[in-house]
Amino acid sequence: xxxxxxxxxxxxxxxxxxxxxxxxxxxxxxxxxxxxxxxxxxxxxxxxxxxxxxxxxxxxxxxxxxxxxxxxxxxxxxxxxxxxxxxxxxxxxxxxxxxxxxxxxxxxxxxxxxxxxxxxxxxxxxxxxxxxxxxxxxxxxxxxxxxxxxxxxxxxxxxxxxxxxxxxxxxxxxxxxxxxxxxxx
Amino acid sequence: xxxxxxxxxxxxxxxxxxxxxxxxxxxxxxxxxxxxxxxxxxxxxxxxxxxxxxxxxxxxxxxxxxxxxxxxxxxxxxxxxxxxxxxxxxxxxxxxxxxxxxxxxxxxxxxxxxxxxxxxxxxxxxxxxxxxxxxxxxxxxxxxxxxxxxxxxxxxxxxxxxxxxxxxxxxxxxxxxxxxxxxxx
DNA sequence: CCCATATGAGACATTGATGTCTCACTCGGC
DNA sequence: GCCGAGTGAGACATCAATGTCTCATATGGG
Numbered sequence: 001x002x003x004x005x006x007x008x009x010x011x012x013x014x015x016x017x018x019x020x021x022x023x024x025x026x027x028x029x030x031x032x033x034x035x036x037x038x039x040x041x042x043x044x045x046x047x048x049x050x051x052x053x054x055x056x057x058x059x060x061x062x063x064x065x066x067x068x069x070x071x072x073x074x075x076x077x078x079x080x081x082x083x084x085x086x087x088x089x090x091x092x093x094x095x096x097x098x099x100x101x102x103x104x105x106x107x108x109x110x111x112x113x114x115x116x117x118x119x120x121x122x123x124x125x126x127x128x129x130x131x132x133x134x135x136x137x138x139x140x141x142x143x144x145x146x147x148x149x150x151x152x153x154x155x156x157x158x159x160x161x162x163x164x165x166x167x168x169x170x171x172x173x174x175x176x177x178x179x180x181x182x183x184x185x
Numbered sequence: 186x187x188x189x190x191x192x193x194x195x196x197x198x199x200x201x202x203x204x205x206x207x208x209x210x211x212x213x214x215x216x217x218x219x220x221x222x223x224x225x226x227x228x229x230x231x232x233x234x235x236x237x238x239x240x241x242x243x244x245x246x247x248x249x250x251x252x253x254x255x256x257x258x259x260x261x262x263x264x265x266x267x268x269x270x271x272x273x274x275x276x277x278x279x280x281x282x283x284x285x286x287x288x289x290x291x292x293x294x295x296x297x298x299x300x301x302x303x304x305x306x307x308x309x310x311x312x313x314x315x316x317x318x319x320x321x322x323x324x325x326x327x328x329x330x331x332x333x334x335x336x337x338x339x340x341x342x343x344x345x346x347x348x349x350x351x352x353x354x355x356x357x358x359x360x361x362x363x364x365x366x367x368x369x370x
Numbered sequence: 371c372c373c374a375t376a377t378g379a380g381a382c383a384t385t386g387a388t389g390t391c392t393c394a395c396t397c398g399g400c
Numbered sequence: 401g402c403c404g405a406g407t408g409a410g411a412c413a414t415c416a417a418t419g420t421c422t423c424a425t426a427t428g429g430g
C-alpha cells in the first residue's frame with residue numbers, strides 16, 4: 001500500500017518531467033488508480049500546493065542547516081564564505097529534486113506560497129547583504145540582484161542536467177564557481 | 186483594424202504576464218473578439234508557436250548582429266569580448282520582450298522549435314568555446330555550461346524586472362558584469 | 371450611395387480534465 | 401474463516417476552454 005509520501009514523491013518525480021501532467025497521468029506514474037489519488041488529494045491544486053510547500057520546506061531547511069542567519073550576523077568573512085558554499089551546494093541538489101517548482105505557473109499565483117517565497121528570498125538577500133558587508137561579495141551590485149542571479153543559476157543547473165550537458169556530480173562546484181567568479185578568464 | 190502583427194504583439198505582452206491565458210483572455214487583451222482572434226490563428230497552438238518562432242528569430246538576429254560567428258573565428262580577444270558584451274546586452278532586452286518563451290511548457294514540447302533552439306544554442310556554445318580559446322573566458326568549465334549559465338542569468342534578469350528589484354535600464358550591465366566576473370568581491 | 375470586407379456577438383458541438391460516487395475485490399489481522 | 405479497511409475499475413455529472421459557424425453590423429473605398 002502506497003503511503004501518502006510515496007504518492008507525493010512519485011508525483012514530484014513525474015511533474016519534474018511534465019509539469020502539466022493530468023491527475024490520470026500522475027496516478028499512473030505513482031502506480032495507483034485515479035480514485036486512490038483523489039483519496040489522498042481531493043483536488044489537483046491541493047497536490048501541487050503541497051509539493052510547493054515541501055519545496056519551500058526544503059529551501060528553508062537548507063538555509064537553516066547552512067546557518068545563514070548566524071553566519072551573516074557574525075560578519076566573519078571566512079565563515080560567510082563557507083556558509084554560502086554549503087548552502088549553494090545543497091540548493092543545487094534541491095533544485096534537481098524539486099525541479100518544476102522553480103518555474104511552475106500555478107505556484108506563482110498562489111498567494112500563500114508566494115508570500116512564503118518572498119520571506120525566504122528576503123532572508124537570503126539579507127545574507128548576501130551581510131556577505132557584501134564582510135567583503136566576501138562585491139558591493140557594487142544590489143543584494144537583491146545577487147539573490148536573483150543565484151536563482152537563475154539554479155534554473156541553469158536544472159537545465160544543464162536535463163539536457164545531459166553536465167553530470168549531476170560535477171554540477172555544484174560549477175554553479176558555485178560561476179556564481180562567485182563568473183565566466184571570465 | 187488590428188493587423189496580424191498588432192494581435193501578435195498584444196498576445197505576447199499578455200502572455201508575458203500570464204502564460205496560461207485563454208484565447209478569450211488574449212482576445213480581450215488585444216481588444217478584438219474571440220472570433221476575430223480565431224480568424225488570425227486557427228488554434229491556440231498556432232498562435233503560441235508563432236510567438237516561439239519570433240522569439241527564435243529575434244535570438245538568431247541578435248546573434249547575427251553581434252556577429253558571433255565571425256568574432257569567434259577571428260580569435261581576437263578584444264573583438265570577442267566586445268561581441269559578447271553586445272550580444273548579452275541585446276539578449277537581456279530580448280528576454281524582457283519575449284519573457285514567457287524562456288520557460289514556456291508548450292514550447293519545450295514542440296519538436297520543430299526545440300530543434301531550432303538546439304541549433305541556436307549550439308551556435309552560441311561554439312562562440313563561448315572560441316572565447317575560451319582566445320583567453321577571454323575561463324577554460325576550466327565546459328562551454329555548454331557557460332551557455333546554460335548565460336541562459337540562467339537571462340531568466341534571473343526577467344525575474345528581477347518582474348519583481349521590481351532592478352530598473353530595466355540598469356539590468357544589462359548587471360547581467361554582463363555578473364556573467365563575466367561573478368558575485369565575488 | 372453601394373458594396374465588399376472585416377468584425378463582433380453569440381450559439382453550438384466537442385473535448386479533455388476534474389471531482390464524486392458506487393461497487394466489487396483483496397489482502398491482512400483477528 | 402471472517403471482517404474491514406483500502407483499493408481499482410469505471411460510471412457519471414460538471415466545467416472550462418476550444419474551435420466552428422451564422423448573422424447582423426459597420427466601415428471604408430470606389
